[in-house]
Amino acid sequence: MPEKEQKTKIENPEISMIPHIQVASSPHFLNPSLTTKKMMMDVLIALVPVIGMAIYFFRLYAVKQILICLASCLLAEAIFMKMRKKSFSLFDCSAAITGLILGLSLPGPAPWYVGVIGSFVAMGIGKIIFGGIGMNLFNPAMVGRAFVMISFAGVMAASGYVDSTSMVDAVSMATPLNAFKQSGISTAIFDLFMGFTNGSPGEVSAIACILGGLYLCLRRTVSWEIPVSLLGTVIIIGSFFDFLSPQEGWTLFHHLFGGALLFGAFFIATDPVTSPLTPLGKIVFGVGTGALIMLLRIFSGYPEGVMFAVLLMNGVTPLINRWVPHRTLGAQHYRS
Amino acid sequence: MGLIFKGFKGKGTFPRGIHPQEQKHFSADSAIEVLPAPENVLLPLLQNIGAPCESIVKPKQNVCYGEVVAESKALISASIHAPISGRVMKESVTTLPNARHVPAIPIKAEGKQLEGTDLWDDIFGGEWPKKFNGEFTPKDINKMIDDAGIVGLGGAAFPTYVKITFNRKKPVDTLLINGCECEPYLTPDYRVMLEAPEPVITGAVLAGIATGAKDIIICIEKNKPAAIDLIRKKAEGTNIKVAVLKTKYPQGSERHLIMAVLKKIVPLGSLPADVGTVVSNVGTIAAVARAVLKKKPLTHRVVTVTGGGIKNPKNLLIPIGVSYGELIEYCGGLTSNAARVLSGGPMMGFAFTDFNMPITKGTGGITLLTHEDMEKAKETNCIRCGKCVDVCPMHLIPAKLAQAAKYKNVELAEKYDILACMDSGCCGYICPAKIPLVQLIRMGKAMVQAKRKNRME
Ligand code: SF4
Numbered sequence: 051m052p053e054k055e056q057k058t059k060i061e062n063p064e065i066s067m068i069p070h071i072q073v074a075s076s077p078h079f080l081n082p083s084l085t086t087k088k089m090m091m092d093v094l095i096a097l098v099p100v101i102g103m104a105i106y107f108f109r110l111y112a113v114k115q116i117l118i119c120l121a122s123c124l125l126a127e128a129i130f131m132k133m134r135k136k137s138f139s140l141f142d143c144s145a146a147i148t149g150l151i152l153g154l155s156l157p158g159p160a161p162w163y164v165g166v167i168g169s170f171v172a173m174g175i176g177k178i179i180f181g182g183i184g185m186n187l188f189n190p191a192m193v194g195r196a197f198v199m200i201s202f203a204g205v206m207a208a209s210g211y212v213d214s215t216s217m218v219d220a221v222s223m224a225t226p227l228n229a230f231k232q233s234g235i236s237t238a239i240f241d242l243f244m245g246f247t248n249g250s251p252g253e254v255s256a257i258a259c260i261l262g263g264l265y266l267c268l269r270r271t272v273s274w275e276i277p278v279s280l281l282g283t284v285i286i287i288g289s290f291f292d293f294l295s296p297q298e299g300w301t302l303f304h305h306l307f308g309g310a311l312l313f314g315a316f317f318i319a320t321d322p323v324t325s326p327l328t329p330l331g332k333i334v335f336g337v338g339t340g341a342l343i344m345l346l347r348i349f350s351g352y353p354e355g356v357m358f359a360v361l362l363m364n365g366v367t368p369l370i371n372r373w374v375p376h377r378t379l380g381a382q383h384y385r386s
Numbered sequence: 387m388g389l390i391f392k393g394f395k396g397k398g399t400f401p402r403g404i405h406p407q408e409q410k411h412f413s414a415d416s417a418i419e420v421l422p423a424p425e426n427v428l429l430p431l432l433q434n435i436g437a438p439c440e441s442i443v444k445p446k447q448n449v450c451y452g453e454v455v456a457e458s459k460a461l462i463s464a465s466i467h468a469p470i471s472g473r474v475m476k477e478s479v480t481t482l483p484n485a486r487h488v489p490a491i492p493i494k495a496e497g498k499q500l501e502g503t504d505l506w507d508d509i510f511g512g513e514w515p516k517k518f519n520g521e522f523t524p525k526d527i528n529k530m531i532d533d534a535g536i537v538g539l540g541g542a543a544f545p546t547y548v549k550i551t552f553n554r555k556k557p558v559d560t561l562l563i564n565g566c567e568c569e570p571y572l573t574p575d576y577r578v579m580l581e582a583p584e585p586v587i588t589g590a591v592l593a594g595i596a597t598g599a600k601d602i603i604i605c606i607e608k609n610k611p612a613a614i615d616l617i618r619k620k621a622e623g624t625n626i627k628v629a630v631l632k633t634k635y636p637q638g639s640e641r642h643l644i645m646a647v648l649k650k651i652v653p654l655g656s657l658p659a660d661v662g663t664v665v666s667n668v669g670t671i672a673a674v675a676r677a678v679l680k681k682k683p684l685t686h687r688v689v690t691v692t693g694g695g696i697k698n699p700k701n702l703l704i705p706i707g708v709s710y711g712e713l714i715e716y717c718g719g720l721t722s723n724a725a726r727v728l729s730g731g732p733m734m735g736f737a738f739t740d741f742n743m744p745i746t747k748g749t750g751g752i753t754l755l756t757h758e759d760m761e762k763a764k765e766t767n768c769i770r771c772g773k774c775v776d777v778c779p780m781h782l783i784p785a786k787l788a789q790a791a792k793y794k795n796v797e798l799a800e801k802y803d804i805l806a807c808m809d810s811g812c813c814g815y816i817c818p819a820k821i822p823l824v825q826l827i828r829m830g831k832a833m834v835q836a837k838r839k840n841r842m843e
């Protein structure tokens with residue numbers, strides 16, 4: 051039947067000639083306070099205390115490292131995006147976050163080219179070849195860090211953190227995990243908590259990481275499941291070893307507040323792109339990362355396991371997404 | 387929180403879901419006005435889920451207010467009645483907001499019409515007893531609901547007589563009367579509860595008799611304290627209970643209401659009746675009372691015309707079949723920054739541009755959004771944050787469903803239960819990357835359905 055003109059035409063021209071009424075699919079109502087950019091901005095805000103403490107303890111070492119990585123990541127993103135003829139996504143802040151996290155996790159005294167190369171690898175291999183934001187499998191900052199760690203083993207090893215001639219206190223001591231591994235010297239918990247120790251500029255201050263991390267979790271910018279399950283696993287394994295060998299100087303609290311654990315749990319493992327989708331998947335991811343960190347710390351030659359643990363778990367994230375059971379409401383069975 | 391939710395098995399809420407801005411202030415406090423009788427109405431022959439009706443009137447024939455104009459022999463259907471007295475015109479075709487083309491019967495008003503307070507009294511006025519002593523058997527009530535052509539007025543438009551019935555094989559123990567109205571902006575159910583609580587109570591009692599339900603519970607969200615108090619007061623002397631639920635979207639969905647109040651989960655592919663429950667909306671249940679006590683069919687309903695895009699937001703009692711444009715005009719027309727016109731609310735409503743379309747039985751309101759409401763951040767790639775998973779009331783993985791739809795992967799979509807999606811819109815609302823998830827998932831559903839149909843043939 052052909053569509054007929056209806057008789058109920060509206061006479062009022064004010065109504066019948068509205069020029070810009072649009073149609074689109076529902077919902078017609080979007081959450082205005084949640085955008086990719088705002089989430090990234092939140093991460094930047096959460097990094098403020100961490101950066102502040104880093105600069106306070108490491109002075110120019112931190113400033114230099116952070117600025118180098120930040121600038122190189124932005125530059126790398128701009129160049130790579132241009133090569134792929136895509137519009138430059140500087141303003142979604144994700145490249146800035148990668149730069150900051152990389153800068154905060156490299157040793158302060160490392161030479162400038164380490165930061166530059168790390169940044170280009172992070173953006174190029176870590177992100178752009180996968181197709182840009184949202185497509186990458188591994189955390190870009192950790193890819194960059196792993197690359198320079200393997201290429202420049204000397205400057206990235208525990209000794210790379212120490213510049214004994216430096217005027218800056220923090221840099222002239224050995225890193226706590228290494229000091230303990232090598233010479234059995236245990237660091238005071240309070241120093242670890244506040245950050246009066248050597249290490250990567252971003253990781254030394256536990257309190258700064260906790261502050262920033264709480265902000266992210268409370269704002270729901272990151273999923274609380276990951277840091278909670280990760281730290282929970284570390285606590286369980288840590289207390290188990292405490293119980294096995296109580297006289298050892300390296301206690302659960304050293305595990306918690308020392309090294310990159312808190313920085314990793316709140317800022318690195320929580321990267322949404324490289325962690326699973328479902329709440330249960332996130333818990334599996336957190337538990338896996340926590341267990342791997344403790345495994346590497348306790349049994350391997352590396353004093354620090356956060357980076358490798360996160361990269362490994364990034365690698366199995368697609369499998370977690372596929373295999374962790376998920377049940378539709380009202381479904382009889384879990385689908386896995 | 388739903389911490390104090392005594393007397394019921396459920397928690398007063400359900401897992402996941404969202405808290406959009408309520409936006410009820412536009413129309414919540416305006417009393418229902420009776421729309422002056424229109425000169426024309428257009429009655430689409432499909433106003434319910436199920437089979438369309440066939441016209442039983444001829445052009446130029448005169449019909450009276452309340453006369454049947456179209457009916458169907460199919461099991462799941464609802465007959466259609468004339469909302470005004472007048473002359474039937476030549477059958478035409480209209481497009482409903484959900485983009486379906488259906489034949490429709492135009493009626494031109496002639497002679498004296500019931501208007502103003504007379505119409506109000508005819509629909510909501512009079513005596514509404516709260517007790518019955520066998521005046522009506524379940525069969526009578528069911529028959530009267532069928533004859534009155536009542537469908538769910540909450541939006542689904544499922545024929546009510548199919549639900550409110552006595553079924554020996556699947557006995558009903560609980561009847562839930564849905565007054566949640568979780569959709570932002572809309573207020574017709576709220577106004578009905580405030581201005582016509584008696585027929586709601588009577589209808590609930592009658593539906594209780596018809597279904598044989600032991601428990602009758604009227605469910606209202608916490609953000610409507612006035613309605614809660616009034617319904618509680620009016621329900622005194624009956625066995626009806628009032629449940630106060632957490633304000634959350636989509637609390638008014640049947641499955642989620644049943645979960646929140648009764649702690650029962652309706653299996654996928656089943657109906658509430660399979661867990662011994664019937665859910666009916668407050669407006670529907672008032673129509674049931676009218677159908678049984680006054681023997682009057684469903685010809686009118688309450689709608690809300692609301693939003694920043696309309697000059698004078700109102701709640702209106704209108705004849706079904708009046709055009710959207712007429713209601714908009716009656717409410718003062720659009721404001722200069724109106725940007726989108728919706729049939730229904732912003733979460734599940736349909737956008738349209740043809741103001742000549744008629745209001746159908748299932749239309750709860752018209753929402754007019756402004757350009758400011760529509761401001762949208764740029765779409766980015768999915769950042770796999772999982773927020774869509776955290777809010778999906780059906781516990782689906784919207785990101786994955788959307789991906790499957792985008793790459794036309796029917797197997798993947800089916801494996802992840804795409805057909806369980808209820809179009810709630812929660813995922814699209816929350817997604818920080820502003821991906822049109824619901825649109826993609828709808829495409830995916832159409833793909834899966836097309837494939838299933840192929841398989842059957
Ligand atoms: S909410 Fe949007 S960005 Fe986040 S996982 Fe879902 S689809 Fe992707």
Ligand code: SF4
Nearest residue numbers: 778807808810811813
């Ligand atoms: S629209 Fe479908 S997939 Fe999206 S949240 Fe609602 S039920 Fe889940």
